[in-house]
Amino acid sequence: MSADNHDTDVTKTWSAGTPVRVKSQPPEFHCRTPHYLRGMVGEIIEVAGRFRDPSLLAFNKPGLPMRTLYRVRFKQVDVWPDYNGCPTDTVVADIYEHWLDLITEDQHEHA
Amino acid sequence: MEQRVNDVGGLPGGPIRQEDHPVTMYQKRVDALYVLLSSPPISAFRVDSIRRSIESNTKEDYKNFGYYDKWIRAIRDQLIEQKILSEAEINARIEQIKGEMLKQPVSKG
Numbered sequence: 001m002s003a004d005n006h007d008t009d010v011t012k013t014w015s016a017g018t019p020v021r022v023k024s025q026p027p028e029f030h031c032r033t034p035h036y037l038r039g040m041v042g043e044i045i046e047v048a049g050r051f052r053d054p055s056l057l058a059f060n061k062p063g064l065p066m067r068t069l070y071r072v073r074f075k076q077v078d079v080w081p082d083y084n085g086c087p088t089d090t091v092v093a094d095i096y097e098h099w100l101d102l103i104t105e106d107q108h109e110h111a
Numbered sequence: 112m113e114q115r116v117n118d119v120g121g122l123p124g125g126p127i128r129q130e131d132h133p134v135t136m137y138q139k140r141v142d143a144l145y146v147l148l149s150s151p152p153i154s155a156f157r158v159d160s161i162r163r164s165i166e167s168n169t170k171e172d173y174k175n176f177g178y179y180d181k182w183i184r185a186i187r188d189q190l191i192e193q194k195i196l197s198e199a200e201i202n203a204r205i206e207q208i209k210g211e212m213l214k215q216p217v218s219k220g
Contacts, residue, residue: 026113030163035114036121058163060156060193080121 013068018044019103020072022095030058033099041103042074048094068097116173117166141179145186156189164188 014020024039032054048071052063076089083089148155164185168176176184190196 027115027118030159030166031115031118034120035118054159057157057159060160063159 013047014044014070014100014102015047016045020044020070020100021103022072023099023101025099028055028058030055033095034093036079037074037093037095040074040079042072042078042093044070045073045092046071051096053096053098069094070097070100072100115166116168116170117162138179141183141186145182148186148190155193155195160189160192161185164192 019041020043021041022033022037022039027033027035048069050066050068053065053067054063057063071092072095073090073092075087076083076085076091077087079091145161147153149158149161161182162185165173165181168181168184173181187201190201191198
């Protein structure tokens with residue numbers, strides 16, 4: 001989806017491969033970030049687009065500023081402590097920019 | 112870290128019932144009401160608002176009410192919140208319809 005005229009809050013867009021951590025903040029009243037991913041470290045695989053903020057649309061507001069939505073990949077073994085499937089299994093979730101923190105190189109845990 | 116009632120991904124949910132079941136007239140009507148009210152030219156509310164209303168249920172209500180029961184309650188909440196109808200108006204209309212139904216026996220079938 002392309003940017004529209006109300007898109008005044010253009011922030012830097014992270015590219016594929018960027019490691020990110022999902023924030024552990026309390027959820028908004030309508031929250032699109034699943035509980036099971038909060039605090040988890042994943043990797044951006046693509047930018048899904050810029051969209052009106054659902055947590056504001058949920059109060060019948062315009063939902064601005066627009067937010068970048070990222071497709072983020074997590075390792076299943078990181079997400080579920082008792083995961084006994086294949087260690088390379090992943091889960092992909094769409095997460096809005098305001099729910100993600102950039103991980104600096106020294107914070108990033110290398111496998 | 113707070114978890115909303117609807118945010119149940121990863122929690123044990125028991126077996127999934129996979130068989131088809133018939134859609135009732137009530138369910139179709141709720142669906143139709145939602146589409147008519149949320150689409151132009153009415154656009155009374157957005158799907159995000161309906162979801163917020165559904166997600167504001169108590170844990171007990173969220174578990175016990177059916178899918179379309181949660182929809183119709185959310186539609187009512189949104190109509191009141193958007194000041195399209197008042198709770199009193201909705202309740203009065205419910206009582207009126209109840210009265211009409213008691214007067215004339217409904218044919219079953």
